[in-house]
Amino acid sequence: MKRLGVLLSILILIVFVVGQTIAQDAEPKMGGTLKAAWDAEWVSLDPHLSSAYSSFAVLANVVEGLTTFDDAVKLAPSLAESWEQSEDGLTWTFKIREGVKFSNGREMTSEDVKFSFERIINPELGSGRVNSCGGADATFDAPDATTFTITTTSPNGVLPITIAGAAGCAIVASESVGEDGQIVVPIGTGPFVIQDVVGTTSMTLLKNPDYWQMGFPYLDEIDIVVIPEASPREAALLGGEVDWIMSPAPQSYEALKGNPDVVVGETPLLQYSYMGVNTTRDPLSDVRVRQAMAYAIDREQICAAGEFGLCTPIEGPTAPGSPWYFEYAPYGRDVEKAKALLAEAGFADGFDVELMPTSTYENTVRQAQVVQQNLAEVGIRATINAPEWSQWLELEGGGNYDIYLCGWIGLTDADLYYYLQHRTGEVFNFTGYSNPEFDSLVDQGRSITDFDERYEIYSQANKLLVDEAPYIYFYSPVGLRAYKPFVKGFVTRPDLLNQLWNVWLDQ
Numbered sequence: 001m002k003r004l005g006v007l008l009s010i011l012i013l014i015v016f017v018v019g020q021t022i023a024q025d026a027e028p029k030m031g032g033t034l035k036a037a038w039d040a041e042w043v044s045l046d047p048h049l050s051s052a053y054s055s056f057a058v059l060a061n062v063v064e065g066l067t068t069f070d071d072a073v074k075l076a077p078s079l080a081e082s083w084e085q086s087e088d089g090l091t092w093t094f095k096i097r098e099g100v101k102f103s104n105g106r107e108m109t110s111e112d113v114k115f116s117f118e119r120i121i122n123p124e125l126g127s128g129r130v131n132s133c134g135g136a137d138a139t140f141d142a143p144d145a146t147t148f149t150i151t152t153t154s155p156n157g158v159l160p161i162t163i164a165g166a167a168g169c170a171i172v173a174s175e176s177v178g179e180d181g182q183i184v185v186p187i188g189t190g191p192f193v194i195q196d197v198v199g200t201t202s203m204t205l206l207k208n209p210d211y212w213q214m215g216f217p218y219l220d221e222i223d224i225v226v227i228p229e230a231s232p233r234e235a236a237l238l239g240g241e242v243d244w245i246m247s248p249a250p251q252s253y254e255a256l257k258g259n260p261d262v263v264v265g266e267t268p269l270l271q272y273s274y275m276g277v278n279t280t281r282d283p284l285s286d287v288r289v290r291q292a293m294a295y296a297i298d299r300e301q302i303c304a305a306g307e308f309g310l311c312t313p314i315e316g317p318t319a320p321g322s323p324w325y326f327e328y329a330p331y332g333r334d335v336e337k338a339k340a341l342l343a344e345a346g347f348a349d350g351f352d353v354e355l356m357p358t359s360t361y362e363n364t365v366r367q368a369q370v371v372q373q374n375l376a377e378v379g380i381r382a383t384i385n386a387p388e389w390s391q392w393l394e395l396e397g398g399g400n401y402d403i404y405l406c407g408w409i410g411l412t413d414a415d416l417y418y419y420l421q422h423r424t425g426e427v428f429n430f431t432g433y434s435n436p437e438f439d440s441l442v443d444q445g446r447s448i449t450d451f452d453e454r455y456e457i458y459s460q461a462n463k464l465l466v467d468e469a470p471y472i473y474f475y476s477p478v479g480l481r482a483y484k485p486f487v488k489g490f491v492t493r494p495d496l497l498n499q500l501w502n503v504w505l506d507q
Helices: 002-018 053-059 110-121 230-238 250-257 287-296 299-307 335-344 362-376 389-397 414-422 436-445 451-468
Strands: 033-038 067-069 075-077 080-085 091-096 139-144 147-151 192-198 202-207 221-226 244-246 263-268 271-277 311-313 352-356 381-384 403-409 471-483
Touching: 033 230, 075 080, 091 110, 110 139, 110 147, 230 244, 230 250, 230 471, 250 263, 250 471, 271 362, 287 335, 287 362, 287 451, 287 471, 299 311, 299 362, 299 471, 352 362, 352 389, 362 381, 362 403, 389 403, 414 436, 414 451, 436 451
Parallel strands: 033 221, 033 244, 352 381, 352 403
Antiparallel strands: 067 075, 080 091, 091 147, 139 147, 192 202, 202 221, 244 471, 263 471, 271 403, 271 471, 311 471
């Protein structure tokens, strides 16, 4: 495990320094249909509302933002060609790309950008992306067709980064929005258009003939099906029913790597796996109880169970090799310390608690089984409830759980590790965690651009978060994709953004 951790550190550094290159052994070919299998159902296709990765994996090919991240996870232009910050730090001005059309053929202008951002911050929508896209008090202006401004009430030094997510601050056509204010199928500027949606388990993405990046996409069509269980998903790939799959099981890694009819894409991820503790429920509201659980768990065992060792145990949200890695790791495994903290909190005889993984992601169930055993050793009696994904999201979003198990992906900046999930009152702060000192630090961290200054600020925020343990971190995993050798151009990225516009078929 330690050797793997060193390897992951080296690999992550390579990703950040030089990125990934797309090896092409032939000239890309136009046309064809890619048959792809997702590992979970999309829950919503409204880019301003969805919080599910399975939805973002679709939307990343359909809608776009002003900025983006390239394959080396470096900030890059998208619908904005350039941007600059005012001297007082309050206004960002974006130069909007000309000649871009929505997939319905209508030209996109700065007014569409303004509409999209104003929709996001409208409190009636209830978007979790408000603070990523400027904040509730931000004002937006479109002085001409190619200029868009965001003015915030306090300086925001990282706004071009926070708006560059897979879909959160996406630009959509107003025609997308129904009478109820919701988007069922977005009209975007991306390389593909959503067609033939069957519930949340099947859809087709058709080539957008008006896509602004000339010559792309290569594919005519992507047929997507959902196969939740890893074994049938892998069998569909091996049997030729699909050409490309999400998330092959880590226990299948060696067999797939050794199969000449399969290509395995792999990369260390900007992701963490963890359990979120409902701090509004007793006795979980007691920080000593949460710390006791953090001491009780065996991260090596959880890594082995969850990912069959394809992961690095961590005690905070960042992993070795990330620019935002912090060495602070106060826990380790200490059963006696855990018991002492429980006794100090008045729970020497333990208590009953429910763990909530999701059956859709089998690794979370395996994690929960180890956590259950670990907690039993300190007297905490845990049961496991593993609903399917859509029900899990509903329970998590409503705070109807004790402890949930999940992961966060696409963590490209410190703000994304700390702000959205933990600042008081944020929509994605499902644990109810609230600390004014922490809030002040993460507010300060997003107000400036200098890396060294920000690193010191987030070092303090990280220590507070780890000590107070609303999240108890497990590990940072390796991301896997598998596909047929004739599928060319796909890059397995450390943010796992499934960009398929540069994929082509050599057959």
